[in-house]
Amino acid sequence: MDQKIIYTITDESPALATSSLLPIVRAFTKTAGITIEEKNLSLAARILAVFPEYLTEEQRVSDDLKELGEFVKDPNANIIKLPNISASTFQLISAVKELQSKGYNIPDYPENPSGETEQEIKKRYDLIKGSAVNPVLREGNSDRRVPGAVKKFARKHPHTMGPWSKDSKTHVASMTDDDFYHTEKSIVLSRADSVKVVLAAEDGETVVLKESLPVLEGEILDSAVMRKSALRSFLRKQIADAKEKGVLLSVQLKASMMKVSDPIIFGHMISIFFEDVFDRYGEVFERLNINPEYGLEDMFSKIDTLSASQREQIYSSFEEVYRKQAKLTMVNLETGRTSLHVPSDVLIDASIPFAIKNSGKMLGFDGKMEDVKLIIPDSAYAPVYHNTIEFCKENGALDPKTLGSVANIGLMAQKAEEYGSHDKTFKIPYCGTVKVLDGSETVLMEQSVCEGDIFRMCQVKDIAVKDWVRLGVERARLTHTPALFWLDENRPHDAHLIDKVKENLKLLNTDDLEIRIMAPGDAVRFTLDWIRSGKDILSVTGNVLRDYLTDLFPILELGTSSKMLSIVSLLNGGVLFETGASGSAPMLVQQFLKEGHFQWNSLGEILALTESLEHIGNTCSNQKAAILSDALSKATQLFLENDRSPSEKVNELDTRGSHFYIMLYWARMLAGQDEDEQLKKIFGQVAQSLEENREKILKELLQKQGTGEDLGGYYLPDSDTVSSLMRPCKTFNSILTSLSDR
Ligand code: MG
Numbered sequence: 101m102d103q104k105i106i107y108t109i110t111d112e113s114p115a116l117a118t119s120s121l122l123p124i125v126r127a128f129t130k131t132a133g134i135t136i137e138e139k140n141l142s143l144a145a146r147i148l149a150v151f152p153e154y155l156t157e158e159q160r161v162s163d164d165l166k167e168l169g170e171f172v173k174d175p176n177a178n179i180i181k182l183p184n185i186s187a188s189t190f191q192l193i194s195a196v197k198e199l200q201s202k203g204y205n206i207p208d209y210p211e212n213p214s215g216e217t218e219q220e221i222k223k224r225y226d227l228i229k230g231s232a233v234n235p236v237l238r239e240g241n242s243d244r245r246v247p248g249a250v251k252k253f254a255r256k257h258p259h260t261m262g263p264w265s266k267d268s269k270t271h272v273a274s275m276t277d278d279d280f281y282h283t284e285k286s287i288v289l290s291r292a293d294s295v296k297v298v299l300a301a302e303d304g305e306t307v308v309l310k311e312s313l314p315v316l317e318g319e320i321l322d323s324a325v326m327r328k329s330a331l332r333s334f335l336r337k338q339i340a341d342a343k344e345k346g347v348l349l350s351v352q353l354k355a356s357m358m359k360v361s362d363p364i365i366f367g368h369m370i371s372i373f374f375e376d377v378f379d380r381y382g383e384v385f386e387r388l389n390i391n392p393e394y395g396l397e398d399m400f401s402k403i404d405t406l407s408a409s410q411r412e413q414i415y416s417s418f419e420e421v422y423r424k425q426a427k428l429t430m431v432n433l434e435t436g437r438t439s440l441h442v443p444s445d446v447l448i449d450a451s452i453p454f455a456i457k458n459s460g461k462m463l464g465f466d467g468k469m470e471d472v473k474l475i476i477p478d479s480a481y482a483p484v485y486h487n488t489i490e491f492c493k494e495n496g497a498l499d500p501k502t503l504g505s506v507a508n509i510g511l512m513a514q515k516a517e518e519y520g521s522h523d524k525t526f527k528i529p530y531c532g533t534v535k536v537l538d539g540s541e542t543v544l545m546e547q548s549v550c551e552g553d554i555f556r557m558c559q560v561k562d563i564a565v566k567d568w569v570r571l572g573v574e575r576a577r578l579t580h581t582p583a584l585f586w587l588d589e590n591r592p593h594d595a596h597l598i599d600k601v602k603e604n605l606k607l608l609n610t611d612d613l614e615i616r617i618m619a620p621g622d623a624v625r626f627t628l629d630w631i632r633s634g635k636d637i638l639s640v641t642g643n644v645l646r647d648y649l650t651d652l653f654p655i656l657e658l659g660t661s662s663k664m665l666s667i668v669s670l671l672n673g674g675v676l677f678e679t680g681a682s683g684s685a686p687m688l689v690q691q692f693l694k695e696g697h698f699q700w701n702s703l704g705e706i707l708a709l710t711e712s713l714e715h716i717g718n719t720c721s722n723q724k725a726a727i728l729s730d731a732l733s734k735a736t737q738l739f740l741e742n743d744r745s746p747s748e749k750v751n752e753l754d755t756r757g758s759h760f761y762i763m764l765y766w767a768r769m770l771a772g773q774d775e776d777e778q779l780k781k782i783f784g785q786v787a788q789s790l791e792e793n794r795e796k797i798l799k800e801l802l803q804k805q806g807t808g809e810d811l812g813g814y815y816l817p818d819s820d821t822v823s824s825l826m827r828p829c830k831t832f833n834s835i836l837t838s839l840s841d842r
Contacts, residue, residue: 103716103720105135106136106139106168106177107122107125107137107179108168108179108180108182109139109141111185113685113688113689114140114184114685116692116700116755116811117700117705117755120759121762122138122615123827124759128766129728130840131842132716133724134713139164139165139168140161141385142184143185144816146165147199148206149163150228151163160366165233165236169236169239172236172670172672175673176674177672179714180679181676182705185685186357187228187232188442188443189209192225192229194815197207197812198813202816209221209222211227212389227358230355230356230357231521235515235518235522237668238668239513239668240513240671241564242509242511243509243575243667244510245508245664246507246654246663247736249733249736250663250740251657258501259457259500259660262461263459263497264492264493265395268493270455270489271474272474272476272485272487273474273480274486279326279327279330279477279479279708280324280329280480281480281591282325282479283547284591286593288596289318289319290317291317292314292317293315294314294539295313295536295538296308296310296536296541297309297535298534298535299532299535300534300535309534309555310557313524316561316562318561320596320597321558323536323558325553325555326520326553326554328550328552329550331368334477336375339425339426342473343425343426348426348470350428350472351475352485353443354449356565357520360520360527360556364527365667366392366394366443369475370396370399373425374418384410388403390403393443394443395443396443404602412528427464427470429462429463438465448485448652449652450655452652453656455472456656460472465567473686480620481644484620484621487628488628491625492827499632503634503657504632504636505653506636506639507579507637507639508638508641509572509583509641510641510643511560511565511641512523513568513671514563516558517570517643520556521558524557525557525741527552527554528550530550531550531551532549533549534547534549538628565597568640569640573613577613579638581635581636581637582614583615584616584626585615585616586620586640586645586649587601587642618711620645620722647731663703663707675711675715677711688700688720694808695750695808696804696805696806696808697805698756699747700755701746704741706762710733713728714730723776727773727776727779730769736763738769739761741756744761744762746758751805754805756828756829758807760798763786763836764790764791766783768781768784770787771787782842786835789838797829800830801829801832804828809825
């Protein structure tokens with residue numbers, strides 16, 4: 101059997117860290133006969149891969165994402181996937197510019213394409229934007245949990261939790277009608293077919309929104325609408341209410357995931373918050389081709405092209421609004437970046453849990469942490485955050501010392517529940533009726549819509565649901581924890597899922613297990629009560645809550661979600677191990693560039709590797725792989741106990757030094773085991789050399805800090821430069837070389 105681990109190369113901090121860690125991983129795993137194969141999923145590589153005809157022979161790169169998309173269907177797939185950039189339009193354009201400046205003759209990104217060629221170019225680029233990688237690779241359902249070693253450590257050394265007061269004014273605001281939740285319709289297909297989506301306008305004209313969408317028997321299909329006028333009046337009311345209540349204001353979306361719907365909602369937030377400015381300068385904005393969906397930063401960069409006097413006028417009317425309205429939450433105080441500057445800055449799943457951890461407060465423009473109104477327009481999942489916040493007001497902050505753990509099994513396979521993204525969400529061009537038709541043109545569902553409404557559709561394949569229920573049952577049984585399905589019987593889509601869950605549970609014979617089904621709002625209350633008493637529980641959820649809960653609970657339990665194990669149980673038997681959150685990835689690169697100190701924590705990669713090796717041990721009867729895995733798990737405990745994670749401060753241990761310790765502890769554990777003589781001998785020597793040179797290596801690594809660094813590029817840094825900066829210590833490198841050259 102193929103004993104290979106695929107390792108993905110990505111962007112920013114994870115890519116930098118990998119260039120130091122991967123040589124270690126390669127040398128260690130070679131002793132068990134495992135090869136490591138790299139696949140490049142960086143934004144730069146993905147761009148170059150789709151424009152071969154614009155490049156010279158030498159410049160062309162293979163389409164690694166496409167290859168991996170095939171490989172995930174292989175039963176032997178064993179992939180370690182690092183976080184990559186989910187590119188906003190702004191990031192995409194920056195990357196294109198950088199590549200062009202490096203002699204890659206790729207076309208500009210045509211924001212407003214004219215003609216067929218430009219439209220084709222835009223189409224290729226748009227497929228690279230947002231969460232373009234994960235949907236291709238996630239050919240399975242999701243299994244996420246906190247590793248035992250990490251949980252034990254967190255309970256012993258709890259992170260700080262801000263206290264909660266009953267008088268906290270922090271709250272969630274959601275729409276009560278005319279949002280996706282309240283307009284949802286859902287059907288189950290009785291046979292395989294191809295459906296078509298059309299917009300029948302009031303004047304009789306019909307536009308095809310989606311020509312054909314293949315569907316299978318038993319597939320759930322649903323549609324919903326966010327009505328523009330309702331959304332805008334809701335936002336207007338909430339903005340005024342935040343001012344009245346004297347709280348900060350923050351709109352909570354996930355533009356990188358719901359990449360069609362959420363930027364539109366974000367744009368409405370901007371055009372309403374700054375309504376006075378838009379009223380006064382609407383024409384100028386139109387001339388400048390301003391689209392608020394790209395955020396204030398993009399708007400300002402276009403306004404900056406005007407004459408000084410015009411510019412000043414416009415900016416002063418922005419200032420007027422800032423003075424008059426409720427205060428916005430801030431992303432970066434130094435640069436004055438508000439939460440309306442860049443749509444991809446606002447990530448509901450990360451920002452609300454951190455607010456909960458910080459007594460329900462967020463950062464205001466004067467640097468003070470204050471109570472906040474959290475606007476979550478769609479009401480489907482808002483109750484999860486609402487009830488968590490109310491729970492903290494009633495019971496005080498949760499205590500990480502005693503808190504149980506919430507694992508998650510998430511429905512994700514075959515593009516399940518990919519709401520608001522990709523090819524099934526549309527901004528409606530004019531009033532009429534959206535009709536979903538089957539192959540014989542019979543109407544399956546219809547929604548009446550108006551200009552500017554957002555129509556979204558989503559699908560869930562029956563086989564994905566079956567596998568999801570099976571995985572949930574398997575984990576519940578293995579971990580002896582109750583399983584809670586977070587499904588809302590009042591939602592048409594969830595009602596269909598509930599039927600299927602019940603059907604499958606019957607087939608799986610689960611009398612020995614404790615299984616419940618509850619709507620998200622109730623489920624979160626039940627779960628918080630449960631874990632507060634120190635007990636563990638399994639949440640079995642749809643795709644969106646998979647994303648949200650696997651940040652919410654880890655941030656409450658551990659203070660971070662980067663230490664979660666995230667596994668995709670691929671439908672054909674392979675496994676994909678995903679590593680840590682990338683939220684801090686760009687900031688840490690900035691610090692490295694400024695002061696030569698790099699604090700990306702590779703723990704997520706280490707945890708993934710541990711599982712990946714164990715998987716090889718189990719499925720390929722590779723005893724050495726199992727021993728490597730076990731030793732790495734023990735090394736991780738030691739790593740945590742001795743606090744060898746990178747420090748935040750310059751001239752203290754950074755990522756490179758922490759990799760030294762991983763190698764040292766891993767070698768030590770391998771030298772200390774008695775199951776495999778050969779490994780014991782090899783790593784006895786490695787451990788000894790590392791031990792003997794420890795002071796010297798750590799000193800050399802420290803001396804490399806303190807001065808700014810230049811990577812020779814951001815999206816496509818110079819690989820030799822990166823390698824020499826991330827592996828600057830000759831003594832360390834030569835010990836590693838002697839291991840890999842054996
Ligand atoms: Mg998430």
